[in-house]
Amino acid sequence: MILIKNLSYLIDKDLKVYENCDVLIKKEEDGIKKIVGKNLIEKENLNKSDLKIIDGKNKAGMPGLVNTHTHIPMTLLRGIADDMRLEEWLREKIWPNEAKLTKEDVYYGSLLGCLEMLRFGVTIFNDMYFFAEKVAEATKEIGLRGVISFPIIDVGTPECENRDKLIRMAENFIKKYKEDKLIKPAIAPHAPYTCSEETYKECKEIADNYGTLLHTHLSETRYEVVEMENKIGLRPIEYLEKIGVLDNNVIAAHCVWVTKEEVRKLAKHKVKVSHCPISNMKLASGGVMPLIEMLNDGVEITIGTDGVASNNNLDMLEEIKVCSILHKAHRWDATVGDIDTVLKMAFNSDALGIENNDIVLIDLTAPHLRPIHNIKSNIVYSANGNDVDTVIANGEVLMENKRFKCIDEKFLDKLYEKVDKIKEKFSC
Ligand SMILES: O=c1[nH]cnc2c1ncn2[C@@H]1O[C@H](CO)[C@@H](O)[C@H]1O
Numbered sequence: 001m002i003l004i005k006n007l008s009y010l011i012d013k014d015l016k017v018y019e020n021c022d023v024l025i026k027k028e029e030d031g032i033k034k035i036v037g038k039n040l041i042e043k044e045n046l047n048k049s050d051l052k053i054i055d056g057k058n059k060a061g062m063p064g065l066v067n068t069h070t071h072i073p074m075t076l077l078r079g080i081a082d083d084m085r086l087e088e089w090l091r092e093k094i095w096p097n098e099a100k101l102t103k104e105d106v107y108y109g110s111l112l113g114c115l116e117m118l119r120f121g122v123t124i125f126n127d128m129y130f131f132a133e134k135v136a137e138a139t140k141e142i143g144l145r146g147v148i149s150f151p152i153i154d155v156g157t158p159e160c161e162n163r164d165k166l167i168r169m170a171e172n173f174i175k176k177y178k179e180d181k182l183i184k185p186a187i188a189p190h191a192p193y194t195c196s197e198e199t200y201k202e203c204k205e206i207a208d209n210y211g212t213l214l215h216t217h218l219s220e221t222r223y224e225v226v227e228m229e230n231k232i233g234l235r236p237i238e239y240l241e242k243i244g245v246l247d248n249n250v251i252a253a254h255c256v257w258v259t260k261e262e263v264r265k266l267a268k269h270k271v272k273v274s275h276c277p278i279s280n281m282k283l284a285s286g287g288v289m290p291l292i293e294m295l296n297d298g299v300e301i302t303i304g305t306d307g308v309a310s311n312n313n314l315d316m317l318e319e320i321k322v323c324s325i326l327h328k329a330h331r332w333d334a335t336v337g338d339i340d341t342v343l344k345m346a347f348n349s350d351a352l353g354i355e356n357n358d359i360v361l362i363d364l365t366a367p368h369l370r371p372i373h374n375i376k377s378n379i380v381y382s383a384n385g386n387d388v389d390t391v392i393a394n395g396e397v398l399m400e401n402k403r404f405k406c407i408d409e410k411f412l413d414k415l416y417e418k419v420d421k422i423k424e425k426f427s428c
């Protein structure tokens with residue numbers, strides 16, 4: 001059992017704030033149990049020798065952050081192709097370099113990505129990358145939880161050139177991880193401009209049969225939307241509705257270029273949206289995702305960093321601040337993208353079907369976090385990922401006082417050496 005004693009602030013999932021409390025975290029057969037209250041040692045009659053005690057003074061606790069759209073092995077491509085628009089970025093830089101990645105490279109890139117997320121208090125994520133088994137393996141080693149999806153592209157991926165075979169591999173991947181405690185497998189047709197109608201339909205059938213999510217990129221750039229309208233007279237969301245793919249087991253990243261009518265379609269079919277403001281701004285996807293219209297129509301919205309090659313980190317605290325101020329600037333309205341709205345999005349693991357019982361502690365002994373008029377404000381507008389001090393995920397202390405507990409830290413030097421070596425193969 002873990003006891004956080006005298007925690008200065010605790011923000012729960014419903015955004016209620018407690019002050020000066022204890023938090024007891026118990027790992028039981030049927031999941032993690034949390035008790036919040038004062039003087040829990042006495043009240044719960046706890047035996048100190050059964051407890052791992054963490055001092056909560058000058059710390060703020062909150063649920064684990066949830067990154068709902070990313071490609072974690074892309075940590076390997078950090079800084080390789082900046083200041084380019086999406087189409088050239090993918091075709092000229094990202095895909096040619098990804099073609100050189102081996103299974104083993106993806107494993108090390110995933111370890112780096114998991115450690116980066118852990119460092120920043122992200123405990124649950126939704127990934128899409130080839131060699132998904134390696135992403136899953138690294139995730140389990142670090143102790144995070146994730147929806148790991150197996151990507152499908154019609155022309156093939158570095159893992160396999162044959163689409164039919166890829167779909168069978170995706171199904172096997174889902175079967176393998178179906179009962180896993182930390183990993184929820186899923187299938188990911190990459191985007192409407194790389195996957196045919198048949199591919200989307202087959203992926204949807206697999207997602208329905210196995211009860212998994214279908215993860216896809218959708219309406220990210222104006223180019224994507226215009227190209228589809230010119231070709232078939234439909235916008236990407238209209239198209240996915242027409243072919244029967246829009247549904248409540250779909251999580252769609254971006255959804256930047258959408259009309260009010262399409263927003264209504266997303267709401268009607270209960271599609272989950274992953275909003276990736278930094279990636280959209282950096283790749284100049286153009287426009288701004290209509291957050292306010294989506295919220296008004298009841299679309300379930302979450303936040304994602306996207307991959308490191310378009311962000312260029314996995315810092316969700318940075319992402320929520322940017323999300324908030326982007327929509328204020330865009331709407332000329334300081335009341336939108338408010339603190340509670342962005343925090344709710346960042347703690348939302350329900351969209352992934354995962355219960356968020358994790359606790360992240362922020363170290364408040366830093367000049368930029370004092371004084372504290374409103375702890376939620378300090379977290380959204382003043383903190384960044386480096387302020388994360390301790391992470392308890394799935395009932396285990398994975399990081400304490402900014403030190404990784406889930407690995408021997410001597411391994412870090414080896415990991416950095418590994419990724420430097422992998423870096424040498426990237427040419428353009
Ligand atoms: O913003 C994006 N839009 C479209 N594709 C992307 C984006 N970020 C990464 N990928 C690409 O998606 C594939 C997933 O396995 C990878 O090829 C990755 O580079």
Ligand SMILES: [Zn+2]
Nearest residue numbers: 217253306307
């Ligand atoms: Zn993406």
